[in-house]
Amino acid sequence: MTGKQHITRHKVITMQYSLHNDQGVSVREAAGTPVKYLHGAGTLFPKLEQALEQHTVGDIVTVRLLPDDAFGKRDIDLILQVPLSSFPHGEDIEIGGNVVGQSEDGEAVNFVVADIKDGIAHLDGNHPLAGQTLVFEVEVQEIRDASDDEIAQGKVPD
Numbered sequence: 001m002t003g004k005q006h007i008t009r010h011k012v013i014t015m016q017y018s019l020h021n022d023q024g025v026s027v028r029e030a031a032g033t034p035v036k037y038l039h040g041a042g043t044l045f046p047k048l049e050q051a052l053e054q055h056t057v058g059d060i061v062t063v064r065l066l067p068d069d070a071f072g073k074r075d076i077d078l079i080l081q082v083p084l085s086s087f088p089h090g091e092d093i094e095i096g097g098n099v100v101g102q103s104e105d106g107e108a109v110n111f112v113v114a115d116i117k118d119g120i121a122h123l124d125g126n127h128p129l130a131g132q133t134l135v136f137e138v139e140v141q142e143i144r145d146a147s148d149d150e151i152a153q154g155k156v157p158d
Helices: 046-052 148-153
Strands: 011-021 026-028 035-038 060-065 079-083 098-102 108-117 120-124 134-145
Touching: 046 060, 046 134, 098 120
Parallel strands: none
Antiparallel strands: 011 026, 011 035, 011 134, 060 134, 079 120, 098 108, 108 120
8 A cells, every 4th residue: 555645525635726618718827826625625616526536646637517517507687787877976887897786685796897888887796607617627736634623614724
């Protein structure tokens, strides 16, 4: 037995990843600070976490997630057209900016101002990657046992 650790529940994984959509548009390059997470705590998309299961340090894993496995399909109910006159006086509404609204349940919903035409703000409350198939390329850099505190908190401290 080599003693090589495998990704399993209650392991802390250090990884680097790149992300692009199925048209090849880069969303994140594999550069900068590596990402750490507690495997089995539900912090990753379930199919991504499942694909990483049993891999070891040095493995490079490519995972393709359909919209339902990632940020979901685009929800047309989250696309709104709101007259600029409906916004509070002095609120800065500009294309690419954010506006906070409320769902029918009274929960805060973040919208992006997608366009402004003829005095109407076109708002989109979908996640920017909703409706897209995503391809993750993950390099497993480190695997270690999680501490009791990490397991209790369900995450790795920042």
